[in-house]
Amino acid sequence: MKKVAILQSNYIPWKGYFDMIAAVDEFILYDDMQYTRRDWRNRNQIKTPQGVQWLTIPVRVKGKYNQTIRETEIDDSDWAKSHWKSLSQNYHQAPHFEEVATLLEPLYLEHTYTHLSALNRNLIETVCSYLGITTKISNSWDYTLVEGKTERLADLCAQAGGTEYISGPAARDYIDENVFMDMDIKLTWFDYSGYPEYHQLWGAFVHGVTILDLLFNCGKDTSHYMKHVRP
Structure with a gap:
């Protein structure tokens, strides 16, 4: 049995996203999908004394109505410093901030990213490494893409050698179970x-909120607050 999940990349996703990665044998980043504005692809939420706050990566969308997530370019070189400043200001009091910051700070302050998809994958893999998640992560363009919304998902799963497809519950609205x-x-x-x-x-x-909230507050004990991540 091989379990496969297929999802678009998100910016520093919430804990449920990483739980799904941990629950499968291969996780396919589906960044050949069309980029959607005001979604989770380029933004996520943190907690602050003033309430929940969005961290949003500026991307180039003007005139690019049909671009894929993979094609979406980052539009500002200073966003990373701003985001890291917000994370530091709002989480420096958290018990495990310093430990987790040693992994994350270089990604924000020492790397330059041109495309959203590559940035998202880098951050996702860094969090997976910290949590001990060893699931294979691949890209949708590693495979052949067929036509049809459900057909494409099922075919990707089959190409990956999957015998079980794990889907988020929101997909019930459009997945044709008969195809699988x-x-x-x-x-x-x-x-x-x-x-x-x-x-x-x-x-x-x-x-x-982003899983970084859980990491900063709980560190290596994060697994106790997730379902599929092992200590």
Whole structure:
């Protein structure tokens, strides 16, 4: 049995995203999909004394209505310094900030990125390494892409040698389960419910913020607050 999941890359995603990576044998970054504005591709949320705040990477979208995530270019060289400043200001009091910062700070202050997809993958792989997630991460362009929304997902899974496809629950609205059945691929819906709370800074608990919030607050104990990440 080989489990496969296919998702677009997100900027410093929330804990559920990494739980899905940990739950499968191969995770395919589906960045051949069209870039969508005001989505999770180039932004995420952190906690601050003033409430939840967005960190958004500026990207070039003018006149590029049909560009893919893979093609999307970053539009400002100073965004990284600004984001790291926000993370430092709002999390420097967290118990494990210094430990996690040694991994993240160089990615923000010593690297230059031209494309969103490459940046997202670099950050995702860094977090996976810290958490001990060894799942193979590949790109959708490593494979042949067929036509059809569900057909393409099922075919990607088959090309990867997958016998079970793990999908986020939101995809119920468009996935044709019969396509997977006809290809003899088991379709499983991932469950994002039931996460325990952990100690957070700044007021009432919020589940949907970036996983960096969990890392800064819990460090190597992060696995205790996730479902598929092992200590």
